[in-house]
Amino acid sequence: MCGDVVYEEVVYEEITPKADSRWMRIWRATWKDFKQVLPYLLLGIFIGSFIYGFIPTDLIAKYAGEGKWYAIPVAAIIGIPLYIRAEAVIPLSAALVQKGMALGSVMALIIGSAGASLTEVILLKSIFKNQMIAAFLFVILSMAIGAGYLYTVLFG
Template identity: 45%
Template structure:
């Protein structure tokens, strides 16, 4: 028999903490975005130096906390402006995985050390994969389609007026809450069930297995889930609290969140199947590599 009261309490606790952090972090990020030099970042992305362009693409993915509905149009804008393909792909990987408010929540839930390792690993590995896909000629897997695009910088100069910036930041935060709330609620609900319902013996059994094969298995399970990080974080937190090891937890987290279902569906309109498969496979590699890294650091 499930303990409905305990599940409800855990659910409310997760939702309350996550929403409070979400509001605070989202407002801060939105406020600071007005001072991000997007024009310079765009110039760096178009640099003839591959490393400079790749780093700029990774940075753009970090400083733009967009949902898929904004990520894909911006991706198309970059392709239309002839931004190097490897830079575009690097941005595509870092955009969902290095969302600033996700990084803030991760620091609160898992601590600074885990968050720093996750950020650096994802940042570097995304650039490597972007470079590799470019070298292997995946650019020709982009369809010739015309979709409404989005600009990198829109009216950021006027927003540097303090009062206007505060008002706009509050407005953007409320909009983000409306878009993310369903995913947080789902994640908190699943997390509460995991913590209160899954027998400890099951997680202990998994923990006692050789994590060198548990990690890729966790990544394989995670990738087809196509769950947003805002949903995966409370689920992963509940797994950790219940005794599940950090290494396979991170593999599951990254694998499940690296390619959300809405994003993959939208990408099908501009990418051919070969590039879609390469994208999903790359997410699996990032998830597995990160899991092994955490395992080595734990040892």
């Protein structure tokens, strides 16, 4: 008939105790892992923020300027614990170059900070063994140092 409304009964699936406990176990395990990693993440963020905000670029440039043989390895080592966001790389690099930091050192700092950060290493440590973390850091450090010296030789 015209104008009659037909109602259908909607059947909702119930969550079974088995499915509920599975998802709850997953959630609890995830939360437990997060709570274990959180202090280290916060520490890494704090250290990176402290270095980024409170160490004057003049001090860094004094030790990482032109003609210093150790400037590139030191910049690569300093870069690894930092977390420099992509948005901050260009302004930071420009400021460091204006303060007298050598371009090869800036390159090593950028590659070191982009390749690894303290928080990233802490997270990876919860997944991989120490030998894998050491190999990862060695590769990042080698690439940063190599690129810094190569840039200096080619363009410096």
